[in-house]
Amino acid sequence: MSIYISFMPGTLHFCADVHLGKLAPLRRMLGFDTVYKNDWSKEDLYGIAKNEERILLSKSPYFLKFPDITFYQIKSSDSYHQLKEVIDHFHLQPSFNPFTRCLYCNAILEKKEKAEVDISLLPKTKKHFTEFWQCPTCKKIYWKGSHYERMMKE
Ligand SMILES: [Zn+2]
Structure with a gap:
């Protein structure tokens, strides 16, 4: 669907909505596979989360109505706190893997x-x-x- 997509086996995969533009590079810095594009609509995001089995991250409660995707609603507006929220929620501490992904295009470094x-x-x-x-x-x-x-x- 887009050039941003790449997979590593055995890890969690994410997609982030338009308001989390700062969060995606931070997450990539830690080596998590996160796709993000600033022109994706809510429908695009839902489709990506569903078809690629990605965990959807968004500040909007809109996605709560879809029981067929994994969705986490971000509470904080600061990108570092957002990152911490996601790490805590999904218990990601042991999977830290900095310097594996490009912060801009998500490719493996x-x-x-x-x-x-x-x-x-x-x-x-x-x-x-x-x-x-x-x-x-x-x-x-x-x-x-x-x-x-x-x-x-x-
Ligand atoms: Zn790059």
Whole structure:
């Protein structure tokens, strides 16, 4: 249905509604498979949740009326608290797997040697970091920077 979809066996799969745009990248940061697109309608979301057996995350109570999908209604409006809500609700702590998914396109990241990504790095990044990952789709490079530190603290 869309290029955002990818599966890892044995893990939970999610889809997030339009108001949770900040939550999806955070979840991907932790390695959870989350699909999200800002132009999906409620009907689209319902279809994706049902056909791909994904857990639907939304702040709207609209989806409570569908007994044939797994739905969790998000209460918080802060994206970090939203993430914590979902983690607590589904007991996801043991499945943390940071640096496995691209925050932008949900693709599985590839581990890279510093020399392979060297040309795209800022001098400061080059100096302070040793572990790198790259998205095979959009070519974005990841390392354990400030994002990661903040996330781990939260
Ligand atoms: Zn990407």
